[in-house]
Amino acid sequence: MHLSAPYDPNNIFAKILRGEMPCLKVYEDAVCLAFLDIFPQAPGHTLVIPKHAATNILTLPTEAIGPYMASVQKVAHAVQKAFQAEGLTIFQFNGAAGGQTVFHLHVHIIPRMDGVSLKGHGQAGKADEDSLKTHQAAIMAAF
Incomplete structure (x- = not known):
């Protein structure tokens, strides 16, 4: 999908925001929803999506970027605390050529430990529900 393609x-993620699809929510505020990636690249892999209908970072209104990024930072602190991570990988893709596969703006937050490699984006297997629920509880308790 091209960077300027209309929002679908x-x-x-739009369906998740409307409650039409389930998610393992870890945080929600007025501007975002954060939930676990069910195909995590590492335990605790969390996605933060704006409630605004934005395809990518270029289509989110400028005035919405600051509040959204403040929420991303709040979630990142909780993820780091929950997993006692030595580092975090935070990334965001724009357009198909940039690696984006779901065309609703989203930021990935992945807790990292020295010497532990990430699984490939989109190549990691689906996590088991019990592990995801344990990770969900840990992140929610870290706020």
């Missing part, structure tokens, strides 16, 4: 209100 039927993408999976």
Whole structure:
């Protein structure tokens, strides 16, 4: 999908925001929803999506970027604390050529430990529900 393509209100994250699809929510405020990636690259891999219908960072209104990034930072602190991570990998893709596969703006937050490699984006297997629920509880308790 091209960077300037129109927003598709039927993408999976839009459906999650409308409550039409389930997610393992770890945080929500007025501007974002954060939930676990069910195909995590590492334990605790969390996605933060704006409630605004933005395809990518270029389509989020400028005035919404600051509040959204403040929420991303708040979630990142909780993820780091929950996993006692030595580092965090935080990334965001824009457009198909940039690696984006779901065309609703989202930021990935992945807790990292020295010497532990990430699984490939989109190549990691689906995590088991019990592990995800344990990770969800740990992140929610860290706020």
